[in-house]
Amino acid sequence: xxxxxxxxxxxxxxxxxxxxxxxxxxxxxxxxxxxxxxxxxxxxxxxxxxxxxxxxxxxxxxxxxxxxxxxxxxxxxxxxxxxxxxxxxxxxxxxxxxxxxxxxxxxxxxxxxxxxxxxxxxxxxxxxxxxxxxxxxxxxxxxxxxxxxxxxxxxxxxxxxxxxxxxxxxxxxxxxxxxxxxxxxxxxxxxxxxxxxxxxxxxxxxxxxxxxxxxxxxxxxxxxxxxxxxxxxxxxxxxxxxxxxxxxxxxxxxxxxxxxxxxxxxxxxxxxxxxxxxxxxxxxxxxxxxxxxxxxxxxxxxxxxxxxxxxxxxxxxxxxxxxxxxxxxxxxxxxxxxxxxxxxxxxxxxxxxxxxxxxxxxxxxxxxxxx
Amino acid sequence: xxxxxxxxxxxxxxxxxxxxxxxxxxxxxxxxxxxxxxxxxxxxxxxxxxxxxxxxxxxxxxxxxxxxxxxxxxxxxxxxxxxxxxxxxxxxxxxxxxxx
Numbered sequence: 160x161x162x163x164x165x166x167x168x169x170x171x172x173x174x175x176x177x178x179x180x181x182x183x184x185x186x187x188x189x190x191x192x193x194x195x196x197x198x199x200x201x202x203x204x205x206x207x208x209x210x211x212x213x214x215x216x217x218x219x220x221x222x223x224x225x226x227x228x229x230x231x232x233x234x235x236x237x238x239x240x241x242x243x244x245x246x247x248x249x250x251x252x253x254x255x256x257x258x259x260x261x262x263x264x265x266x267x268x269x270x271x272x273x274x275x276x277x278x279x280x281x282x283x284x285x286x287x288x289x290x291x292x293x294x295x296x297x298x299x300x301x302x303x304x305x306x307x308x309x310x311x312x313x314x315x316x317x318x319x320x321x322x323x324x325x326x327x328x329x330x331x332x333x334x335x336x337x338x339x340x341x342x343x344x345x346x347x348x349x350x351x352x353x354x355x356x357x358x359x360x361x362x363x364x365x366x367x368x369x370x371x372x373x374x375x376x377x378x379x380x381x382x383x384x385x386x387x388x389x390x391x392x393x394x395x396x397x398x399x400x401x402x403x404x405x406x407x408x409x410x411x412x413x414x415x416x417x418x419x420x421x422x423x424x425x426x427x428x429x430x431x432x433x434x435x436x437x438x439x440x441x442x443x444x445x446x447x448x449x450x451x452x453x454x455x456x457x458x459x460x461x462x463x464x465x466x467x468x469x470x471x472x473x474x475x476x477x478x479x480x481x482x483x484x485x486x487x488x489x490x491x492x493x494x495x496x497x498x499x500x501x502x503x504x505x506x507x508x509x510x511x512x513x514x515x516x517x518x519x520x521x522x523x524x525x526x527x528x529x530x
Numbered sequence: 531x532x533x534x535x536x537x538x539x540x541x542x543x544x545x546x547x548x549x550x551x552x553x554x555x556x557x558x559x560x561x562x563x564x565x566x567x568x569x570x571x572x573x574x575x576x577x578x579x580x581x582x583x584x585x586x587x588x589x590x591x592x593x594x595x596x597x598x599x600x601x602x603x604x605x606x607x608x609x610x611x612x613x614x615x616x617x618x619x620x621x622x623x624x625x626x627x628x629x630x
Contacts, residue, residue, distance in 0.1 A: 194539060218589040218623040219539060219577035235543065235573040239581050 162529040163485050164229065165493055166210065167501055168197035171519035173212060175230045178514075182491055182505040185514045191233065192224065199266050199480055199523045202229075206274035207527050211293060213264040213279075221263050223279075225293050236293035240264070240281055243300035249283060250312035259283045259303070266480060266523075268323035272330075280320035284311060284337040286349065299349035302335065307354060307371040314338035314374045314393075315439075321479055322378045326385045334388065334403060339364075339374035342390065344403050355403030359392060376419045377479040381428035389431050389458070391421040391479075396433055398458050409458025414445050420482035424507060425490040429457035432484075432492060432508060434477040442497075443474035451494070453508050467511035468502065475500070480523035487528055495521025532563055532608075533618040540578070540621070544571040549618060558613040560592060561604040578621060593620040 161180035167173065172190030191197075195214045203209040210226040212233065221240065224233040246259035262282040270276035275292040285303055287296040311318060319338055326332035333349060336342045341356040354370050364372040374393035381387065390397040390406065394417050397406040410416035415435045424430035431454045437445045444450060449468045452461040475498035485491035492508050495501045499518035504511045534550040541547065552566045561584070568575050579586050584604065586592070592599045595609045595617050611617040 216539065218537070218587070219543075220587055221576070222543070222573075238576045241582055 161487055163491065164527040164529060165501065166200040166202065166525045167495055167518065167521060168199050168523035169519040169521050170196055173197040173200055174518060176501065176514050180487055182503060187515055197522065198263060201267050201269055201525045202527045203269040203274040204271050207529055209274040211267040211269060211277050213267055215263045223264065223293050237289065237295050240287055240296050242285060243298040247308060249308055249318055250310060252313060256309065262317060265319045265321045266323055268325060271325050271327055278323050280323050280335065282317045282319040284318045284320040284340060286320055286335055301350050302343060302352045305352045310371050311337060311340035312372065324378060324380050327382045328385050334378060336375040336378050338376065340371050341373040342375050342378060342403055357404065358406030359397065361393065377421050379421045379423050381423045384428040387428065389421050389423060391418050391433055393417065393439060396421065396458065411459030411461055413452055413461050419479040420477050420494060422482045422484055425484045425486040426488065430455050431458060432482065434494065436476060442476040447472050447474060449473040449475065451508055464508040466509060478522055481521050483524050483526040485526045485528045493524050493526055495524045497521065531615045532558055532612065533615055534563065534567060535618045535620045537621060537623045540574060543573055558608045559605050560602065560608065563608065563619055589624040589626065591622045591624055593622055
């Protein structure tokens, strides 16, 4: 019998939600690390019992926790994130140079094949890798060394590297995204990087089509079609069919194309999900209606999914790492809100129900499909 | 023997209850006490002071004998009552730290 494990990071702890394959009844475990900000938890595809978690507070800084038993027990591992060489400067909010300073880990991406290898996307933006199960971390400094670093600037959440996508067909290829610098790709396992932002248009930077400076909120890829990428930018939903070399706008009939999350159906590479948010200064759904939008055509044509979601007086946000899918048949879709709800759909988005309603603000949602 | 009181979050992280008692070689200073604390509880590295610069984290304070020692030099001797174990060395999360 299949089982689903949902890993939820919140402002005040982590929660683990489990169900059988029917996904009707859920057990809620937590809070783990109560009181700490849990930006992200993720399991190793190579060993589902190996989990990594990012734990931080303003008081005591950053910790990394590791579990070898699917989240029942945890142990702190290495938390020394030191930039390679002289870190240099990026742009501050007002455009002045500001020194690179480590603040926190936004995203942990375990290797597809080795449970002891894991990548960390951090603020101020950089990519780190551990090959000893999180004990020690080394920066893949070619990213910041690309040369455009002095032009990167923080988004409202900080200068964060929030998206890491490992290409299952090519171990040398990794995609990352930074707010607000844009998307980057390496084809040599992290030695060298290049920005992949052609086709993005951003009115809030001096040159709207610049090579870097774009506030990319999240990027998603279907593992069976790794050259196709879907992006939720600050404004605009975008698609690339050439591994990021160029992008086309696919916002189509969305009521608004601002948002944070984007994800792809587990079995249908052209079925894409977003949650439109009213604007960059009004981080809540338009009209107070929480609607997931689904495209079955790879973009442009979108349908509102509302069954089971609040359709009045709803003013929560859905943050960039707070949506995930399982790989059961039918595909399950999950997302968490800043109001503390985690919603699940066991039928690819047609019907939704909350698993939990009253958690702290949800920062991230990841799903493991266990057999 | 030096007595150290950790804030609740760090007691959980270090899996200790109540005070920590440390034997500190040489003079009792902030640095020598924190060195001994981190040697005994490696999971606390980076949570009280930066691992590279050794700087106290901004939202952490050091109190003892009803004094704020946060801005004392790290190699300054701690009060005699702390060095003798009569009074604890308090590591405190600043009251402003829980903003979110």
